[in-house]
Amino acid sequence: MLGLCSAEINIDVHLAEGMKQQSGRVRLYLDYQNATRPIDNNQDGAETNQVFGLDRFEWDEGDSPVTFDDKVFGYPLPSLKAVPDGKYFVQAELLPYEKFKRKDLPETWMPVSCVSCSGQDGAYDKPDGTLYSDVVEMVVKGGNAKLEVVLTHEQPKGISMGCAGLGDGVDSDYIKTVRIGSKLLSEFWGKEMILEACVLLPQGHSDPENDNARYPLAISHGHYNPIWDAGSGFSEEFPDCDFEHDGYECITQQYAHYFYNNWTATDANLHSPFKGNRMLLATINHQTPFFDDSYAINSENSGPFGDAIVYELIPEIESRFRGIGEGWARGVFGGSTGGWISAAHQVLYPDEFSYALAACPDSVTFTHHTAIEMYNNDNAYFYNSQFKRTPIPGYRDGYSGVTYPGDKTYEDGFITPYGAVISTAVESNHRELVLGENSLSCNQWDAWESSWSPVDKETGFPKRIYDKFTGKIDKEVLEYWKENFDLAHIMVRDWDELGPKLKGKLHFAVGGEYERVRLCAFRQFFCFVFFCLAWRVEANRTQSSQKC
Numbered sequence: 001m002l003g004l005c006s007a008e009i010n011i012d013v014h015l016a017e018g019m020k021q022q023s024g025r026v027r028l029y030l031d032y033q034n035a036t037r038p039i040d041n042n043q044d045g046a047e048t049n050q051v052f053g054l055d056r057f058e059w060d061e062g063d064s065p066v067t068f069d070d071k072v073f074g075y076p077l078p079s080l081k082a083v084p085d086g087k088y089f090v091q092a093e094l095l096p097y098e099k100f101k102r103k104d105l106p107e108t109w110m111p112v113s114c115v116s117c118s119g120q121d122g123a124y125d126k127p128d129g130t131l132y133s134d135v136v137e138m139v140v141k142g143g144n145a146k147l148e149v150v151l152t153h154e155q156p157k158g159i160s161m162g163c164a165g166l167g168d169g170v171d172s173d174y175i176k177t178v179r180i181g182s183k184l185l186s187e188f189w190g191k192e193m194i195l196e197a198c199v200l201l202p203q204g205h206s207d208p209e210n211d212n213a214r215y216p217l218a219i220s221h222g223h224y225n226p227i228w229d230a231g232s233g234f235s236e237e238f239p240d241c242d243f244e245h246d247g248y249e250c251i252t253q254q255y256a257h258y259f260y261n262n263w264t265a266t267d268a269n270l271h272s273p274f275k276g277n278r279m280l281l282a283t284i285n286h287q288t289p290f291f292d293d294s295y296a297i298n299s300e301n302s303g304p305f306g307d308a309i310v311y312e313l314i315p316e317i318e319s320r321f322r323g324i325g326e327g328w329a330r331g332v333f334g335g336s337t338g339g340w341i342s343a344a345h346q347v348l349y350p351d352e353f354s355y356a357l358a359a360c361p362d363s364v365t366f367t368h369h370t371a372i373e374m375y376n377n378d379n380a381y382f383y384n385s386q387f388k389r390t391p392i393p394g395y396r397d398g399y400s401g402v403t404y405p406g407d408k409t410y411e412d413g414f415i416t417p418y419g420a421v422i423s424t425a426v427e428s429n430h431r432e433l434v435l436g437e438n439s440l441s442c443n444q445w446d447a448w449e450s451s452w453s454p455v456d457k458e459t460g461f462p463k464r465i466y467d468k469f470t471g472k473i474d475k476e477v478l479e480y481w482k483e484n485f486d487l488a489h490i491m492v493r494d495w496d497e498l499g500p501k502l503k504g505k506l507h508f509a510v511g512g513e514y515e516r517v518r519l520c521a522f523r524q525f526f527c528f529v530f531f532c533l534a535w536r537v538e539a540n541r542t543q544s545s546q547k548c
Contacts, residue, residue: 118158163198188303381471
């Protein structure tokens with residue numbers, strides 16, 4: 001008679017001989033394919049592989065391995081127990097952490113960085129010092145498998161292209177690098193914190209006849225990017241590429257050259273939107289251990305990035321390059337994250353800017369945080385219902401669909417997206433929970449939480465806006481979000497003071513097919529602000545005591 005035994009998958013991750021002491025998040029990936037490295041193929045969409053994660057601190061060579069068994073939480077399958085029989089390609093990595101001692105907060109382990117200076121605009125190499133293993137094959141049979149994986153490789157230090165694309169700190173005639181040590185941020189973080197700006201100078205800036213000219217400043221907000229890119233690059237050379245072969249990247253390069261020609265134009269007969277431009281155009285880098293940017297606000301978790309950018313970095317840019325240095329001569333613009341920052345800077349610093357263009361911004365009101373009705377729902381993962389449990393969408397495919405190429409120049413082409421849901425809110429958040437606990441995944445939902453939530457002064461980590469595992473919303477934390485970062489609520493609450501200062505300054509561009517479902521929040525923002533203010537006007541006219 002055969003004895004009964006339980007099936008088990010057990011994988012040990014070891015630190016290679018000769019490695020220095022390590023601390024960080026150890027991630028274990030399982031994949032059916034090996035064309036893409038398993039450590040590069042975890043995502044929100046259907047093509048994702050499997051990942052598990054554990055923290056390990058002060059790990060020395062020869063110490064016990066990090067063991068992954070059926071008790072370790074995973075994404076998208078919750079446990080190794082759920083992994084079906086078959087052959088897998090397995091790879092492990094360690095994202096390095098270090099101890100941070102922020103002002104008035106306990107010491108905490110957090111990522112050294114979420115980015116690499118060798119990437120740009122959200123597409124980065126692994127952060128410097130990331131350890132990773134070779135890819136090892138594993139066969140699961142009858143629910144059983146055992147494997148040893150060794151972290152033998154280290155991601156080398158990234159090589160920055162620099163603001164001008166000529167190398168780190170190497171400037172061109174038009175693009176200059178500004179770096180400052182922020183006193184405000186350094187005091188908060190207990191270490192030197194650097195802010196960086198890449199500044200495009202106007203045509204004729206260095207001409208002797210313009211020595212006394214002073215210039216307005218426009219800031220393009222967005223993700224971390226070591227090279228200047230304000231929605232377009234800036235390239236003297238026409239690219240050697242072909243759209244049929246190189247696709248959209250070729251269009252991007254061509255437009256960078258088109259923009260260069262327009263920006264530097266002096267020909268009186270040339271009809272250019274930028275000919276005779278008279279402004280400084282800057283991009284800004286302000287990465288944190290939580291994300292590739294700080295959301296450029298004063299945060300209990302990341303520190304006073306808002307004040308540091310507005311009152312330290314911007315005046316330095318204007319001082320170096322003859323900026324006017326007044327709020328009426330500053331504007332901000334950006335899309336997505338950059339769109340939210342632009343709107344927030346105009347609302348939170350109304351005297352410091354005179355124009356904000358926010359394209360497809362993140363949640364400008366939390367009546368809808370993506371598709372989650374935060375004020376009406378009890379749970380961030382499922383719609384309210386007595387008998388149903390319907391998942392809330394988290395991410396949709398905004399780039400697939402039917403392509404209509406237009407004429408041979410592709411000038412009239414467009415895409416009708418499918419807009420299919422590729423990930424629910426619970427799936428995306430569980431993925432982040434595996435990649436890093438305590439809002440440390442370096443991903444989007446955690447970035448919002450680390451930016452907008454109060455800090456837990458006992459742990460030093462952001463207070464959860466909702467339970468990351470179950471989705472239950474914390475209404476006290478939500479109230480903090482509302483009072484500090486719900487831009488619609490702030491505008492209505494403070495309209496008597498803000499209204500005159502914001503007149504003609506806020507501009508939005510929002511489409512209906514953005515992948516994170518941001519049109520809902522903007523519609524609510526528009527309705528709430530404008531209809532509520534109309535209600536207030538009527539209440540004042542009739543001397544009603546009603547409040548919006």
